[in-house]
Protein backbone atom coordinates (compact mmCIF):
# COMPACT_ATOMS: atom_id res chain seq x y z
CA UNK A 351 0.00 0.00 0.00
CA UNK A 352 1.19 3.52 -0.82
CA UNK A 353 2.70 5.47 2.09
CA UNK A 354 -0.05 7.98 3.05
CA UNK A 355 2.60 10.69 3.39
CA UNK A 356 3.54 10.21 -0.28
CA UNK A 357 -0.01 10.77 -1.55
CA UNK A 358 -0.36 14.00 -3.52
CA UNK A 359 -2.98 16.12 -1.75
CA UNK A 360 -4.73 19.11 -3.33
CA UNK A 361 -6.71 21.46 -1.07
CA UNK A 362 -9.05 23.53 -3.26
CA UNK A 363 -9.62 26.85 -1.49
CA UNK A 364 -6.37 26.67 0.52
CA UNK A 365 -6.40 30.44 1.16
CA UNK A 366 -9.83 30.39 2.84
CA UNK A 367 -10.64 29.80 6.49
CA UNK A 368 -11.35 26.08 6.11
CA UNK A 369 -8.80 25.36 3.36
CA UNK A 370 -5.99 27.07 5.29
CA UNK A 371 -6.88 25.14 8.46
CA UNK A 372 -6.80 21.83 6.55
CA UNK A 373 -3.50 22.82 4.87
CA UNK A 374 -1.91 23.84 8.21
CA UNK A 375 -2.88 20.51 9.70
CA UNK A 376 -1.65 18.47 6.71
CA UNK A 377 1.68 20.33 6.67
CA UNK A 378 2.08 19.83 10.42
CA UNK A 379 1.60 16.08 9.96
CA UNK A 380 4.13 15.91 7.09
CA UNK A 381 1.74 15.31 4.19
CA UNK A 382 2.63 16.21 0.60
CA UNK A 383 0.55 19.18 -0.54
CA UNK A 384 0.30 20.10 -4.21
CA UNK A 385 -1.24 23.24 -5.73
CA UNK A 386 -1.04 25.57 -8.71
CA UNK A 387 1.72 28.22 -8.82
CA UNK A 388 -0.85 30.98 -9.27
CA UNK A 389 -4.59 31.15 -8.54
CA UNK A 390 -6.73 29.10 -10.90
CA UNK A 391 -10.35 30.23 -11.26
CA UNK A 392 -12.13 26.96 -10.53
CA UNK A 393 -15.22 28.21 -12.36
CA UNK A 394 -13.18 27.76 -15.54
CA UNK A 395 -13.45 24.13 -16.67
CA UNK A 396 -10.49 24.17 -19.07
CA UNK A 397 -8.12 25.71 -16.54
CA UNK A 398 -9.34 23.34 -13.82
CA UNK A 399 -8.79 20.30 -16.07
CA UNK A 400 -5.31 21.55 -17.07
CA UNK A 401 -4.42 22.06 -13.42
CA UNK A 402 -5.49 18.51 -12.54
CA UNK A 403 -3.38 17.12 -15.45
CA UNK A 404 -0.39 18.98 -14.03
CA UNK A 405 -0.89 18.31 -10.29
CA UNK A 406 -2.06 14.68 -10.56
CA UNK A 407 -3.56 14.70 -7.05
CA UNK A 408 -4.39 11.44 -5.24
CA UNK A 409 -6.64 13.11 -2.66
CA UNK A 410 -8.74 16.28 -2.93
CA UNK A 411 -10.29 18.41 -0.18
CA UNK A 412 -12.91 20.60 -1.87
CA UNK A 413 -13.03 23.70 0.37
CA UNK A 414 -13.28 26.30 -2.43
CA UNK A 415 -16.66 28.01 -2.52
CA UNK A 416 -18.39 31.35 -2.48
CA UNK A 417 -19.37 31.81 1.17
CA UNK A 418 -21.07 34.68 3.00
CA UNK A 419 -23.53 35.89 5.59
CA UNK A 420 -27.23 36.73 5.21
CA UNK A 421 -26.68 40.14 3.58
CA UNK A 422 -24.36 38.75 0.87
CA UNK A 423 -26.65 35.77 0.23
CA UNK A 424 -29.70 38.01 -0.13
CA UNK A 425 -27.91 40.52 -2.36
CA UNK A 426 -25.94 38.20 -4.65
CA UNK A 427 -27.95 34.95 -4.97
CA UNK A 428 -26.97 34.55 -8.63
CA UNK A 429 -23.26 34.72 -7.78
CA UNK A 430 -23.76 32.20 -4.96
CA UNK A 431 -25.50 29.62 -7.13
CA UNK A 432 -23.35 30.18 -10.24
CA UNK A 433 -19.93 30.20 -8.54
CA UNK A 434 -20.65 27.23 -6.31
CA UNK A 435 -22.19 25.07 -9.02
CA UNK A 436 -19.29 25.85 -11.39
CA UNK A 437 -16.50 25.33 -8.82
CA UNK A 438 -17.81 22.03 -7.46
CA UNK A 439 -18.87 20.70 -10.88
CA UNK A 440 -15.42 21.35 -12.33
CA UNK A 441 -13.49 19.99 -9.33
CA UNK A 442 -15.66 16.87 -8.90
CA UNK A 443 -15.68 16.07 -12.63
CA UNK A 444 -11.92 16.69 -12.98
CA UNK A 445 -11.29 14.48 -9.94
CA UNK A 446 -13.19 11.64 -11.59
CA UNK A 447 -11.50 12.15 -14.97
CA UNK A 448 -8.06 12.19 -13.33
CA UNK A 449 -8.70 9.09 -11.16
CA UNK A 450 -8.50 10.89 -7.81
CA UNK A 451 -8.66 8.17 -5.14
CA UNK A 452 -10.78 10.13 -2.72
CA UNK A 453 -12.45 13.54 -2.57
CA UNK A 454 -14.01 15.25 0.43
CA UNK A 455 -16.75 17.76 -0.42
CA UNK A 456 -17.65 20.42 2.15
CA UNK A 457 -21.34 21.15 2.36
CA UNK A 458 -23.11 23.15 5.02
CA UNK A 459 -25.83 22.79 7.65
CA UNK A 460 -28.04 25.14 5.58
CA UNK A 461 -28.81 22.21 3.24
CA UNK A 462 -31.34 21.03 5.83
CA UNK A 463 -34.98 22.17 5.87
CA UNK A 464 -35.58 25.39 7.84
CA UNK A 465 -38.11 23.64 10.07
CA UNK A 466 -36.05 20.50 10.75
CA UNK A 467 -36.62 18.79 14.11
CA UNK A 468 -33.64 19.39 16.41
CA UNK A 469 -30.95 18.18 16.60
CA UNK A 470 -30.77 17.77 12.82
CA UNK A 471 -30.10 14.25 11.55
CA UNK A 472 -28.48 13.55 8.18
CA UNK A 473 -31.68 11.83 7.00
CA UNK A 474 -33.65 15.12 7.12
CA UNK A 475 -32.06 16.27 3.84
CA UNK A 476 -34.83 17.13 1.33
CA UNK A 477 -37.63 16.52 3.84
CA UNK A 478 -38.93 20.14 3.72
CA UNK A 479 -38.43 23.68 2.45
CA UNK A 480 -35.09 25.46 2.81
CA UNK A 481 -34.42 28.69 4.72
CA UNK A 482 -35.25 31.45 2.18
CA UNK A 483 -32.27 33.72 2.88
CA UNK A 484 -29.64 31.33 1.53
CA UNK A 485 -31.67 29.05 -0.71
CA UNK A 486 -29.45 29.54 -3.79
CA UNK A 487 -26.30 28.67 -1.83
CA UNK A 488 -27.98 25.69 -0.14
CA UNK A 489 -29.28 24.32 -3.45
CA UNK A 490 -25.80 24.45 -4.96
CA UNK A 491 -24.49 22.48 -1.97
CA UNK A 492 -27.27 19.90 -2.33
CA UNK A 493 -26.33 19.54 -6.01
CA UNK A 494 -22.72 18.93 -4.91
CA UNK A 495 -23.81 16.14 -2.56
CA UNK A 496 -25.83 14.47 -5.31
CA UNK A 497 -22.96 14.88 -7.74
CA UNK A 498 -20.61 13.03 -5.39
CA UNK A 499 -23.20 10.28 -4.87
CA UNK A 500 -23.91 9.97 -8.60
CA UNK A 501 -20.23 9.72 -9.53
CA UNK A 502 -19.75 7.08 -6.84
CA UNK A 503 -22.68 5.07 -8.22
CA UNK A 504 -21.79 5.40 -11.90
CA UNK A 505 -17.99 5.51 -11.85
CA UNK A 506 -17.11 3.78 -8.55
CA UNK A 507 -15.37 6.86 -7.17
CA UNK A 508 -14.92 7.46 -3.43
CA UNK A 509 -16.28 11.01 -3.02
CA UNK A 510 -17.56 11.79 0.48
CA UNK A 511 -19.65 14.76 1.71
CA UNK A 512 -19.33 16.37 5.12
CA UNK A 513 -21.84 18.87 6.58
CA UNK A 514 -20.25 21.22 9.11
CA UNK A 515 -22.07 23.40 11.65
CA UNK A 516 -21.36 27.16 11.70
CA UNK A 517 -17.60 27.61 11.73
CA UNK A 518 -15.33 30.25 13.21
CA UNK A 519 -11.61 30.74 13.75
CA UNK A 520 -8.43 32.22 12.29
CA UNK A 521 -8.87 33.25 8.65
CA UNK A 522 -12.56 34.11 9.06
CA UNK A 523 -14.07 37.02 7.10
CA UNK A 524 -14.48 40.12 9.25
CA UNK A 525 -15.79 42.41 6.49
CA UNK A 526 -19.04 43.80 8.02
CA UNK A 527 -21.00 43.36 4.75
CA UNK A 528 -20.12 39.69 4.38
CA UNK A 529 -19.40 38.20 7.81
CA UNK A 530 -21.06 35.48 9.90
CA UNK A 531 -22.20 36.03 13.50
CA UNK A 532 -18.95 35.46 15.45
CA UNK A 533 -16.66 37.66 13.32
CA UNK A 534 -19.43 40.29 13.14
CA UNK A 535 -19.75 40.33 16.95
CA UNK A 536 -15.98 40.37 17.47
CA UNK A 537 -15.60 43.39 15.20
CA UNK A 538 -18.56 45.23 16.74
CA UNK A 539 -17.56 44.59 20.36
CA UNK A 540 -13.88 45.34 19.68
CA UNK A 541 -14.92 48.65 18.10
CA UNK A 542 -17.15 49.34 21.12
CA UNK A 543 -14.22 48.73 23.48
CA UNK A 544 -11.79 50.88 21.44
CA UNK A 545 -14.23 53.80 21.29
CA UNK A 546 -15.23 53.51 24.96
CA UNK A 547 -18.89 52.96 24.02
CA UNK A 548 -21.26 52.46 26.97
CA UNK A 549 -23.33 49.97 24.99
CA UNK A 550 -23.12 47.81 21.91
CA UNK A 551 -26.25 46.96 19.94
CA UNK A 552 -26.81 43.35 18.91
CA UNK A 553 -29.30 42.54 16.16
CA UNK A 554 -32.32 40.45 17.17
CA UNK A 555 -33.59 39.36 20.59
CA UNK A 556 -30.43 37.48 21.57
CA UNK A 557 -32.56 34.36 22.16
CA UNK A 558 -31.74 32.17 19.12
CA UNK A 559 -29.50 29.21 19.93
CA UNK A 560 -26.62 28.37 17.62
CA UNK A 561 -23.83 25.82 17.40
CA UNK A 562 -20.26 26.88 16.55
CA UNK A 563 -17.38 24.62 15.58
CA UNK A 564 -13.77 25.82 15.76
CA UNK A 565 -12.17 25.54 12.33
CA UNK A 566 -9.14 23.52 13.50
CA UNK A 567 -11.56 20.94 14.93
CA UNK A 568 -13.25 20.80 11.52
CA UNK A 569 -9.84 20.28 9.86
CA UNK A 570 -9.21 17.42 12.29
CA UNK A 571 -12.60 15.90 11.36
CA UNK A 572 -11.80 16.28 7.63
CA UNK A 573 -8.59 14.25 8.05
CA UNK A 574 -10.38 11.71 10.24
CA UNK A 575 -13.11 11.18 7.63
CA UNK A 576 -10.62 11.11 4.75
CA UNK A 577 -8.95 8.21 6.56
CA UNK A 578 -11.96 6.42 8.02
CA UNK A 579 -15.17 7.13 6.06
CA UNK A 580 -16.02 5.59 2.68
CA UNK A 581 -19.75 6.11 2.28
CA UNK A 582 -21.86 8.18 -0.12
CA UNK A 583 -24.13 9.12 2.78
CA UNK A 584 -23.61 12.64 4.11
CA UNK A 585 -22.15 13.03 7.61
CA UNK A 586 -22.60 15.91 10.09
CA UNK A 587 -19.71 17.51 11.98
CA UNK A 588 -20.51 19.89 14.81
CA UNK A 589 -19.64 21.01 18.31
CA UNK A 590 -22.59 19.08 19.77
CA UNK A 591 -23.42 22.10 21.99
CA UNK A 592 -25.28 25.33 21.46
CA UNK A 593 -25.22 28.80 22.93
CA UNK A 594 -27.70 31.69 22.78
CA UNK A 595 -26.62 34.78 20.85
CA UNK A 596 -26.98 36.71 24.14
CA UNK A 597 -24.56 34.41 25.99
CA UNK A 598 -22.24 34.41 22.99
CA UNK A 599 -22.12 38.24 22.99
CA UNK A 600 -21.31 38.26 26.73
CA UNK A 601 -18.60 35.62 26.27
CA UNK A 602 -17.00 37.57 23.41
CA UNK A 603 -17.26 40.70 25.58
CA UNK A 604 -15.28 38.89 28.32
CA UNK A 605 -12.66 37.65 25.86
CA UNK A 606 -12.21 41.14 24.41
CA UNK A 607 -12.33 42.89 27.79
CA UNK A 608 -15.33 45.07 26.94
CA UNK A 609 -16.96 46.49 30.09
CA UNK A 610 -20.07 48.16 28.64
CA UNK A 611 -23.65 46.91 28.21
CA UNK A 612 -25.36 45.04 25.40
CA UNK A 613 -28.70 46.11 23.96
CA UNK A 614 -30.76 43.83 21.75
CA UNK A 615 -32.59 45.34 18.77
CA UNK A 616 -35.65 43.13 18.36
CA UNK A 617 -36.75 45.06 15.25
CA UNK A 618 -34.10 43.01 13.43
CA UNK A 619 -34.94 39.41 12.46
CA UNK A 620 -33.76 36.48 14.60
CA UNK A 621 -33.71 33.74 11.96
CA UNK A 622 -34.59 30.21 13.07
CA UNK A 623 -34.80 29.82 16.89
CA UNK A 624 -32.43 26.85 17.00
CA UNK A 625 -29.96 25.11 14.71
CA UNK A 626 -28.08 22.16 16.12
CA UNK A 627 -26.67 19.21 14.19
CA UNK A 628 -27.09 15.65 15.39
CA UNK A 629 -23.49 14.41 15.39
CA UNK A 630 -24.05 10.91 16.76
CA UNK A 631 -22.89 9.31 13.49
CA UNK A 632 -19.34 10.73 13.62
CA UNK A 633 -19.29 10.39 17.44
CA UNK A 634 -19.96 6.64 17.08
CA UNK A 635 -16.93 6.45 14.78
CA UNK A 636 -14.84 7.85 17.64
CA UNK A 637 -14.42 11.51 16.65
CA UNK A 638 -15.23 14.51 18.81
CA UNK A 639 -14.21 18.19 18.83
CA UNK A 640 -11.60 19.30 21.35
CA UNK A 641 -11.75 23.12 21.45
CA UNK A 642 -14.00 24.79 24.03
CA UNK A 643 -15.88 27.87 22.78
CA UNK A 644 -13.97 30.32 25.03
CA UNK A 645 -10.59 28.94 23.93
CA UNK A 646 -11.62 29.12 20.26
CA UNK A 647 -12.86 32.70 20.69
CA UNK A 648 -9.61 33.71 22.38
CA UNK A 649 -7.56 32.33 19.48
CA UNK A 650 -9.88 33.94 16.94
CA UNK A 651 -9.71 37.33 18.67
CA UNK A 652 -5.92 37.13 18.76
CA UNK A 653 -5.91 36.38 15.02
CA UNK A 654 -8.25 39.34 14.46
CA UNK A 655 -5.90 41.63 16.43
CA UNK A 656 -2.84 40.40 14.52
CA UNK A 657 -4.35 40.39 11.04
CA UNK A 658 -7.41 42.60 10.79
CA UNK A 659 -7.76 45.21 13.54
CA UNK A 660 -4.72 47.26 12.57
CA UNK A 661 -5.42 47.19 8.85
CA UNK A 662 -8.54 49.31 8.92
Ligand SMILES: NC(=O)c1ccc[n+]([C@@H]2O[C@H](COP(=O)([O-])OP(=O)(O)OC[C@H]3O[C@@H](n4cnc5c(N)ncnc54)[C@H](OP(=O)(O)O)[C@@H]3O)[C@@H](O)[C@H]2O)c1
Nearest residue numbers: 363364365366367368391392413414415417456458516517
Ligand atom coordinates in the same frame (compact mmCIF):
# COMPACT_ATOMS: atom_id res chain seq x y z
N1 LIG B 1 -17.58 29.47 7.13
C1 LIG B 1 -18.54 28.68 7.63
O1 LIG B 1 -19.15 28.98 8.67
C2 LIG B 1 -18.89 27.40 6.94
C3 LIG B 1 -19.87 26.61 7.53
C4 LIG B 1 -20.21 25.41 6.92
C5 LIG B 1 -19.59 25.04 5.75
N2 LIG B 1 -18.64 25.82 5.18
C6 LIG B 1 -18.04 25.36 3.92
O2 LIG B 1 -16.64 25.29 4.01
C7 LIG B 1 -16.05 25.61 2.74
C8 LIG B 1 -15.00 26.70 2.92
O3 LIG B 1 -15.58 27.83 3.53
P1 LIG B 1 -14.68 29.01 4.13
O4 LIG B 1 -15.42 29.54 5.29
O5 LIG B 1 -13.27 28.54 4.28
O6 LIG B 1 -14.76 30.10 2.97
P2 LIG B 1 -13.70 31.26 2.62
O7 LIG B 1 -12.88 31.61 3.80
O8 LIG B 1 -14.50 32.33 1.96
O9 LIG B 1 -12.74 30.57 1.55
C9 LIG B 1 -13.19 30.24 0.28
C10 LIG B 1 -12.04 29.71 -0.54
O10 LIG B 1 -12.55 29.39 -1.85
C11 LIG B 1 -11.73 30.01 -2.82
N3 LIG B 1 -12.50 30.37 -4.01
C12 LIG B 1 -13.66 31.04 -4.06
N4 LIG B 1 -14.02 31.21 -5.35
C13 LIG B 1 -13.06 30.62 -6.11
C14 LIG B 1 -12.87 30.46 -7.49
N5 LIG B 1 -13.76 30.92 -8.38
N6 LIG B 1 -11.76 29.81 -7.92
C15 LIG B 1 -10.84 29.35 -7.02
N7 LIG B 1 -10.98 29.45 -5.70
C16 LIG B 1 -12.08 30.09 -5.24
C17 LIG B 1 -11.19 31.26 -2.13
O11 LIG B 1 -10.02 31.69 -2.80
P3 LIG B 1 -9.88 33.22 -3.26
O12 LIG B 1 -9.88 34.01 -1.99
O13 LIG B 1 -8.62 33.25 -4.02
O14 LIG B 1 -11.11 33.51 -4.08
C18 LIG B 1 -10.91 30.71 -0.75
O15 LIG B 1 -9.68 30.05 -0.74
C19 LIG B 1 -17.21 26.02 1.84
O16 LIG B 1 -17.57 24.94 1.03
C20 LIG B 1 -18.32 26.33 2.80
O17 LIG B 1 -19.58 26.08 2.23
C21 LIG B 1 -18.26 26.99 5.76
